[in-house]
Amino acid sequence: MIYNDQQVLLVNAPAYLSPHKTTFLLGTEGSVFMLNGSDYNAFVRLNTNQPAAAPFDRVAAHLESIKYKPFNFTPQNSPIFGEELYSTLDQTDHVIVTYFQGKDFYPVYTGGHAATLPGAPQVAYPEIGLSLLHAEAHFASDQQTITILTQWEIDQPAPVRVFVHAFCGAEFVGQADGDLWGNLYPISEWESRQPITDIRQIFLSSPVDEDCLQLSTGVYWVSNIVRLSPLDLTTQQPFANDVIPIESVIQSDIPFFPRQ
Numbered sequence: 242m243i244y245n246d247q248q249v250l251l252v253n254a255p256a257y258l259s260p261h262k263t264t265f266l267l268g269t270e271g272s273v274f275m276l277n278g279s280d281y282n283a284f285v286r287l288n289t290n291q292p293a294a295a296p297f298d299r300v301a302a303h304l305e306s307i308k309y310k311p312f313n314f315t316p317q318n319s320p321i322f323g324e325e326l327y328s329t330l331d332q333t334d335h336v337i338v339t340y341f342q343g344k345d346f347y348p349v350y351t352g353g354h355a356a357t358l359p360g361a362p363q364v365a366y367p368e369i370g371l372s373l374l375h376a377e378a379h380f381a382s383d384q385q386t387i388t389i390l391t392q393w394e395i396d397q398p399a400p401v402r403v404f405v406h407a408f409c410g411a412e413f414v415g416q417a418d419g420d421l422w423g424n425l426y427p428i429s430e431w432e433s434r435q436p437i438t439d440i441r442q443i444f445l446s447s448p449v450d451e452d453c454l455q456l457s458t459g460v461y462w463v464s465n466i467v468r469l470s471p472l473d474l475t476t477q478q479p480f481a482n483d484v485i486p487i488e489s490v491i492q493s494d495i496p497f498f499p500r501q
Contacts, residue, residue, distance in 0.1 A: 247334035247355055251300045252423060254339060258312040301329060306424050309341045327430050330422065338423030342444055349442060351423035356438040358392040364471045364485050366460065370396030374436055377489040378456050385445040389417065389487065391458060392438045400429040401460040401469060407443050409453040415443040451492055457484035
């Protein structure tokens with residue numbers, strides 16, 4: 242649940258779509274359209290005839306994360322990046338990012354300062370002072386989608402990136418590599434020492450049963466994609482192949498919002 246006094250940031254909320262070959266004035270032919278000057282809550286009411294479920298009073302565009310080919314996708318508001326983006330994220334309780342899958346796009350909850358998970362350090366990366374506090378996955382079998390929730394504690398910024406890989410037996414069926422919070426917040430820019438919860442999704446490339454599903458996570462150097470070695474704090478032993486198994490896989494609907 243998102244409360245009215247919390248800050249919600251929508252990233253790449255759609256303003257309008259247009260064909261690649263423009264035949265009309267830009268903005269007049271789109272199937273989705275809303276002026277940038279309008280409150281995005283009004284956009285929700287206009288298209289659904291329902292009030293917005295959350296106070297969408299902050300909307301930002303991040304062009305680097307738009308991966309949509311069927312049409313020209315134009316996000317609401319002007320693009321932000323660099324220090325302006327990180328400053329905005331630092332003041333945000335919840336981050337909702339538009340995900341793209343084939344011809345579809347939809348909002349996905351990716352984390353935020355108000356997203357919390359129970360946990361204490363389970364795995365450490367002594368080389369950079371990074372710890373994994375919690376990891377779990379939610380498998381929506383009807384949609385063949387996995388939502389992965391992890392919580393990290395970062396002692397100092399480091400140029401590394403999180404990955405999650407999915408296998409069915411020996412078959413590789415999907416992955417979610419990228420920076421935190423919908424590929425927006427690099428660990429190299431995260432200066433806060435408080436835990437950070439990251440939520441990401443994997444769209445499986447082939448049908449998978451829960452019984453064969455195997456998930457793992459870890460981090461690698463951005464510069465050369467070489468994995469760092471994680472240490473199991475319970476056994477004081479390194480993990481095989483530098484990957485951390487995600488043993489908690491829950492059959493459920495896709496969780497868009499944090500549990501209370």
